[in-house]
Amino acid sequence: MTRQRITNEIRSALEEGIEAMMAAAADRTGAKLPTERELAERFQVTRHAIRQALERLEAKGSLWRHVGRGTFRGRRSEAEPLAADVTDFCSPRHILDARRMVEPSLASLAAVNATPSQIAEIQATCRRCAAARNMDDYEVFDEAFHRAIAQGSGNPLATELFETVNQARKKIVWGAMRRAVLRPDRRAFFSEQHREIVEAIARRDAHAAWQAVMSHMETVAQTYETLRQGEPFIV
Structure with a gap:
């Protein structure tokens, strides 16, 4: 078979x-x-x-x-409003810009507000992400890692913003970048950046957490840009 x-x-x-x-x-x-x-x-x-x-x-x-x-x-009821899909009007650059605005602030809040159990979950998802042996597992744990940080922020509205941007990321950016981005060498580099984010959150350093996530976002943006232009990726 x-x-x-x-x-x-x-x-x-x-x-x-x-x-x-x-x-x-x-x-x-x-x-x-x-x-x-x-x-x-x-x-x-x-x-x-x-x-x-x-x-x-x-x-x-x-x-x-x-x-x-x-x-x-079942099917969506005609009475159920069908909201316009904002992703119809977005480019990968829009998604990356939105991530820069949202995710560093979530990490900064998590450094201040996350409970010990939430920090433990952030650390656990970071380890699982680093240990992933294939793209499917990495994608699952990468999403879980960033979601754990959002939930650790203690702000449900900000967490909802994360979910909205994350759905758009998966639809617009991640689908096109997935195979190119998630090669083992790049996964290892991203995982090292994740570790720096976790360490800043665990020691309750809000500024360092913000900087670590922003650095991660810049790397993601650089990766996408080099792929879009067909250039080799160098870290």
Whole structure:
């Protein structure tokens, strides 16, 4: 059996499993699904695999999603307002600029406000990200790392801003950059920058945390720019 065939079988089984779970949970349109993280744990797959399955099920009309509110069974009701997708008007540069504005401040707040358990989660996701052996695992833990920092900020509105920018990042920037950016050497360099961010947050140094994330954002921006221009990437 080929690897591609196995992959297709797993994808089909995952979609069938999610549809069966939705049917068992509630026999009505509008029932809310568990989060991507909960689904990944339930089906023992990566969040990237869950995200792809949800995208295919949404295209089939089995469910619909609303950033910041969740994923719901059935087709979107006509009464449900369909907000304009801001990503339709964004470029990768817009996303990178937004990350520069949001994420350094979140890290600065986390250095001040994060609880010991939240700092432990930031440290744990940093280690998992550094230990990732493939792009799928790295992507999952990289997202979890930045989300843990946002949650450690203690500001739910700022955390929601992070989620909005993160959704746009995955749609506009990450999809195009993913394979080029996540080579082992670049993953290692990004992981070292993550470690510097964690150390600043753990010692409650808000200014150093802000600077460490800004440095990370500048590296991401440089990476994207060199890829866009077709130039070799040098760190």
